[in-house]
Amino acid sequence: MIFAVASGKGGTGKTTVITSLAAIWEGPVTLVDLDVEEPNLHLFLKPKVMRETAAMLEVPVHDSDKCNLCGECAMFCQYKALAIMGKTMLFYPEMCPGCGGCLKICPEGALSPGGREIGRIAEGQTEFGRFFMGRLRVGEAMSPPLMQQVKQRVVAQGSHAEMPGGIEGCVPDDVLIDAPPGVSCPAMHAVMDADAIVLVTEPTPFGLYDFRLAVEAFSIMHKPMGAVVNRDGIGDQGVEEYCRESGIPIWARIPNSLAVAQAYSRGEIVARKLPELNGIFQELKKRMRAAVTVSREVERA
């Protein structure tokens, strides 16, 4: 099963939840950090990185001998990555998402596929199982293509039957995805291939507002969803009421405590440092699994 841990806004405790789940999971669990702008999981899980590779994006390479400056490519490009200025053809690689249109459109065959690095992909091992992380280059805007490549790596390494392109019949490890916060395009991308979504929120007005945005956004994917209320006890009842009204189950409540915040600030895994919270995460895991099982049965029926 693949679970995405997401949140309407950052700083609600997504990392606390995902690292604690990893610590209590029975059997190996694959951890995937798709928060490629700000990957943080490695700071807590301290993986042994076995391989680090460049994530490349296919961009055009220009052959000025063949180019007759007709401008077809520049006219076509929706991103202004290509421009003809005077007798020069200009290419702005950082604006190109690699759609391949210009390669196909050039009547002279003057553009051929080349590559450019948009980030790095780390693969390794934590004490809980396999580990994957994408890290976008600073100042880069191409998150989704990098995330796609990290996902492909997870599939290739684990022959994960449930991911697109996986091998039928292979029983893979469970996967926990750390999704970027928010409800933007990258966040949607990260949860797209999950079987269920765990939404972490705080019981405050800010928490509720962002939580609602996330519920609305992710609902269109028709996946099982549940809430984790972190820092339970601060703030107000808004989140609880909203969950009741909209039928979002609350899978766990993590009490507000200084000890949790301090453990996190030291880079420790909360469930391990504070064994009294173990039960909460065990229960959370049980509900996550049950939600997927039920939704699969419904689908089959």
Next chain:
Amino acid sequence: MKMKRIAVSSEGPRLDDMVDPRFGRVAGFVIVDPAGDASSYIDNGASQVMAQGAGIQAAQNLAGAGVELVISGFVGPKAFQALSAAGIQIIQYVEGVTVEQAVERFKRGELTVADAPNSQAHEGTGRGHGHRNGQGRGQGARR
């Protein structure tokens, strides 16, 4: 000195409108003819609303209009590269004066042609591109 066809990024279509220091997302350019003081206007609205590449689009528009020199406040690295490729010269750091005053200052030789962009990549595109050589205005860190 032979006069060039000049484009000035401007808040409006007239010679007494103020210079707008932005290049890519400016409303338009006042074009001053080399012969006399006749002027025309190029609307930049289409570039203004682009998700990205506004500076490149504006540069293309100016190249198409036969402009040889641009007077503006801040030209980003992508637009700078595009203008340079088309052989268009660039004058930066101009603001707080009218279009006419800017052109007068150029005619008197008070403005110098830039050899590098003085502004970073703007919205939507990520990483700045091209070389920076420390021409930022008053942004140096002081401790």
Next chain:
Amino acid sequence: MREIVMISGKGGTGKTCITAAFAHLADNAMVCDLDVDAPDLHMLLAPVVEEEHAFRSGHEAVINQERCTKCGVCAELCRFGAVREDQGKYAIDSLRCEGCKVCVHFCPEQAVDFVEKHCGLWFASIMRFGPMIHARLFPGEETSGRLVALLKKEARLRAKALGLSLILCDGTPGIGCPVISSLSGANLAVVVTEPTPSGRHDLERVADLCRHFRIPVAVIVNKFDLNPDNSRAIEAYCLENGHAALGMLPYDEEVTRAMVQAKCITECPTSTFGNDLREIWKKIMAHHVGYLPL
């Protein structure tokens, strides 16, 4: 004009609460919420909307089922996996569509339309401390650098027209496209961080980004008492790297209580947090535009 952008790298550091307090403390300011993904500032500032505008950006492909002959060329060419085939019918998954126009151009039947995307709304409002510009993207809409740019433009235009001397922006988290747009043209970035591994890590990333754009960086360490050692390390990092260390704020549940009441922390009866924040604001306003606050 002074233009201050509040950023944080990671979320949840208290950036918005601190921005709201600064909005309270500032005189003659235009407040602008650039955190378009999770715009929270309005909950503390309660703006009354005076103008509402549609935000449209980019295009997306839509397959016209009547003209489609189900040849599958679009699905073959799409690099983003956005063309979905379901029982012989092709459709575009708008979540995956990057608006590159390849399918539109190469469809042999011209059966793919290219339509403008209505992505959200933006507002010009008035709140108890002054004018405010903010926006709301529709759920699932792409984080938009262009929307951020548009909001900044409107904020500048209106601030100028109103004769205001300061634009205070709540910036976007992260280090991607929208945060770059947030920073564009700013003369000070105030980074709100916390003494956690993520906080430190993201501070460095975001500070690198500011350096890249030659914007001075000033740092506030929030909840410093959670981990005094890390807090001191952050301060040392600032000094080493030429960033201003503006100050440290304690972990204070008063901040949450103020939030629940939809108030800024500085509007509540004297709290340590509020007082420390006033000192920090004085430091920020005492600096010369474009230079680091001492």
